[in-house]
Amino acid sequence: MQTLTVELGNRSYPIYIGEQLLSRPELLRRHITGRKVLVVSNETVLPLLRSSIEQALEEYDYRLLALPDGEQHKTLASLNLIYTELLNNGYDRHCTLIALGGGVVGDITGFAAATYQRGVHFIQIPTTLLAQVDSSVGGKTGVNHELGKNMIGAFYQPRCVLADISVLRTLPPRELSAGLAEVIKYGLIHMDDFFEWLETNYSRLLNLDPQAMSVAIEKSCRCKAEIVAADEHEQGVRALLNLGHTFGHAIETFVKYQGWLHGEAVGVGMLLAAEFSQRCGYLSGKDVGRIKALLENVHLPVKTPAGMGAADFLQLMARDKKVKDGAIRLVLLERIGHAIISDNYSGAALKEYLECLQQTR
Amino acid sequence: MQTLTVELGNRSYPIYIGEQLLSRPELLRRHITGRKVLVVSNETVLPLLRSSIEQALEEYDYRLLALPDGEQHKTLASLNLIYTELLNNGYDRHCTLIALGGGVVGDITGFAAATYQRGVHFIQIPTTLLAQVDSSVGGKTGVNHELGKNMIGAFYQPRCVLADISVLRTLPPRELSAGLAEVIKYGLIHMDDFFEWLETNYSRLLNLDPQAMSVAIEKSCRCKAEIVAADEHEQGVRALLNLGHTFGHAIETFVKYQGWLHGEAVGVGMLLAAEFSQRCGYLSGKDVGRIKALLENVHLPVKTPAGMGAADFLQLMARDKKVKDGAIRLVLLERIGHAIISDNYSGAALKEYLECLQQTR
Numbered sequence: 001m002q003t004l005t006v007e008l009g010n011r012s013y014p015i016y017i018g019e020q021l022l023s024r025p026e027l028l029r030r031h032i033t034g035r036k037v038l039v040v041s042n043e044t045v046l047p048l049l050r051s052s053i054e055q056a057l058e059e060y061d062y063r064l065l066a067l068p069d070g071e072q073h074k075t076l077a078s079l080n081l082i083y084t085e086l087l088n089n090g091y092d093r094h095c096t097l098i099a100l101g102g103g104v105v106g107d108i109t110g111f112a113a114a115t116y117q118r119g120v121h122f123i124q125i126p127t128t129l130l131a132q133v134d135s136s137v138g139g140k141t142g143v144n145h146e147l148g149k150n151m152i153g154a155f156y157q158p159r160c161v162l163a164d165i166s167v168l169r170t171l172p173p174r175e176l177s178a179g180l181a182e183v184i185k186y187g188l189i190h191m192d193d194f195f196e197w198l199e200t201n202y203s204r205l206l207n208l209d210p211q212a213m214s215v216a217i218e219k220s221c222r223c224k225a226e227i228v229a230a231d232e233h234e235q236g237v238r239a240l241l242n243l244g245h246t247f248g249h250a251i252e253t254f255v256k257y258q259g260w261l262h263g264e265a266v267g268v269g270m271l272l273a274a275e276f277s278q279r280c281g282y283l284s285g286k287d288v289g290r291i292k293a294l295l296e297n298v299h300l301p302v303k304t305p306a307g308m309g310a311a312d313f314l315q316l317m318a319r320d321k322k323v324k325d326g327a328i329r330l331v332l333l334e335r336i337g338h339a340i341i342s343d344n345y346s347g348a349a350l351k352e353y354l355e356c357l358q359q360t361r
Numbered sequence: 362m363q364t365l366t367v368e369l370g371n372r373s374y375p376i377y378i379g380e381q382l383l384s385r386p387e388l389l390r391r392h393i394t395g396r397k398v399l400v401v402s403n404e405t406v407l408p409l410l411r412s413s414i415e416q417a418l419e420e421y422d423y424r425l426l427a428l429p430d431g432e433q434h435k436t437l438a439s440l441n442l443i444y445t446e447l448l449n450n451g452y453d454r455h456c457t458l459i460a461l462g463g464g465v466v467g468d469i470t471g472f473a474a475a476t477y478q479r480g481v482h483f484i485q486i487p488t489t490l491l492a493q494v495d496s497s498v499g500g501k502t503g504v505n506h507e508l509g510k511n512m513i514g515a516f517y518q519p520r521c522v523l524a525d526i527s528v529l530r531t532l533p534p535r536e537l538s539a540g541l542a543e544v545i546k547y548g549l550i551h552m553d554d555f556f557e558w559l560e561t562n563y564s565r566l567l568n569l570d571p572q573a574m575s576v577a578i579e580k581s582c583r584c585k586a587e588i589v590a591a592d593e594h595e596q597g598v599r600a601l602l603n604l605g606h607t608f609g610h611a612i613e614t615f616v617k618y619q620g621w622l623h624g625e626a627v628g629v630g631m632l633l634a635a636e637f638s639q640r641c642g643y644l645s646g647k648d649v650g651r652i653k654a655l656l657e658n659v660h661l662p663v664k665t666p667a668g669m670g671a672a673d674f675l676q677l678m679a680r681d682k683k684v685k686d687g688a689i690r691l692v693l694l695e696r697i698g699h700a701i702i703s704d705n706y707s708g709a710a711l712k713e714y715l716e717c718l719q720q721t722r
Contacts, residue, residue, distance in 0.1 A: 076437055076441060080437060080506075083506050083508075083512065083513055084506070084508065087506060087508035087509055087512060087680065088508065090679065090680070090687075092682070092684045092685060093682055094685055111476075114515065115472075115476070115503075115513050115514060115515055116512070116513065117512060117514075117682045118501070118503065118514045118515055118516055118594075118682075119515070119516070119594075140479070142476075142479065145441075145444050145445070145448060147444075147445065147448035147449065148448055151444065151448060151477070151478060152444055152476050152477065153476060153478075153479045154475065154476055154479055154480070154515060155479055155480070233479075233480075318451070319448065319451070321453070321454055321478045321479075323453045324453060324455055326451075
């Protein structure tokens, strides 16, 4: 087992990475306060991991709550299911919430913990690769609004993150690929050597080789933990983690969070960011080709949704949280391993690129 | 004008107290960031203050939103009205929200500010006495759940509080009395000399004498600011501010937030806390009489709602946020001017007191 720390003063917390961690209840016990625990999961994950989590929590007064599965359920309504479960069962503010699931479960549960009785403890047990390398680390919590993704939320840090590599065996291949999109992201924004390692080792990851997976998760979490420690509330450098996300969120909103996984939308979004970076004179055509090849090699889509035009992109991107005084700030690539935040590009060029994209579909 | 500061490090902020403050736009201007401002008010208050706030904000790109009036609308649904207004009008995370209203408007707007795009700036312009002396100061924000009051929320501090005494002239007499309940609370928990001052000066306050009102608001806000600075997240001493609130919240939940103002429920709650303190051997019968007399003098109710029995109280009080491992912690009075937090009382005695209360109605 490896342990990383997200350094945030008195809100610092460990990320445990390894195999069979759910079978080590002492890890959870270190971070649970009070007697009462609510495990929030979803209808897909809970049946697969019910016996493991029940064993791990047998000392506690716990309940299990399964939310409906899917990004379309990351809503105020699902949040209210958690509040109602807590209130109906007399949970006070000394309870602990555990998120057992992917990014959707983690984001909703974290926001419920941030806001139930003005804040209770919570623990992240991410069960998808995407959640293990990205959404469970860093304290971004929240839900979607029908007018935009992640528009409602809070920064609220967990007490620990338990990334159990073994649970990834329960993951459908599409979810694994979606997670690899975020893994590739860390190579693109910050670590060209890791990007090269991924170009060599992607098939080991697709085959769930434990040693390779451990490297990929540890590298990703370390990169994220460093960036979050430097800029918890995304006043600056943390925005680099949104590479591909401004385009990606527009895609997810356009398809109403249905039919596309978050990582798939981010994968296409990173390719769009790379292609537009090339147009802006940053990235070489050769490197755009390497990025596209790696995305295809891990079985990620590289085309935007049918029927989604330049106007759709521009309208939806204008709602991004990084917008300041009307200007869409984009994360662009100067080169592989070095991302920048830019509003120093031509809006006309962006429009032209997106129109061109539509024609070549 | 008087200026107090709530000392919270880099989240410190001023409370401005005085007459005609809404006519001094430079006060607001100091604390607004960005161009876009959303004023959240309610259907009762907004018509009365529309022209004043419009003049104060004429330099900004502002909108006004009137929520339905009343504690029964302090819900996730009202919160969602604010999110939708913000998203429909392209508000980004550099906007400022202004709460223009009583405690309900302040609590919902503050929670919207805490959670819109994970946090935007907000300003409190409390328009009721209760909000000026209590709910606008200290950063408690949130909404009710049908199973309990203030069960969903966050600690989130405003950038400033603007307590304009002149707007209290728009207040119905019942709202004024409700506000005086919280003013009396500060005397009871912390300042016996202020309680005595209130016994002498209550009629000046009922007549909105500006000099007396200025003293009452300043004393109350100073007391609250000191307690909040010492214990922002209510780990200890801040719980004293809940004198009367555990009983009061039970009353509000029992009547479904209808027909009773928050201050009225707190007023009765303080009398119950005083009477039970006497039973526990703390407070003298004479002092209970003084408390009851002052509540009656400012036209506050001193009887619990018809049909509300001991079982109702105990069940609803068990949901209080101060409950720890099943024990209801109460704020009791050792004497006038000195409150304590106690779980060191007999549960049977509490039950007996509440049953006796029911029989003497």
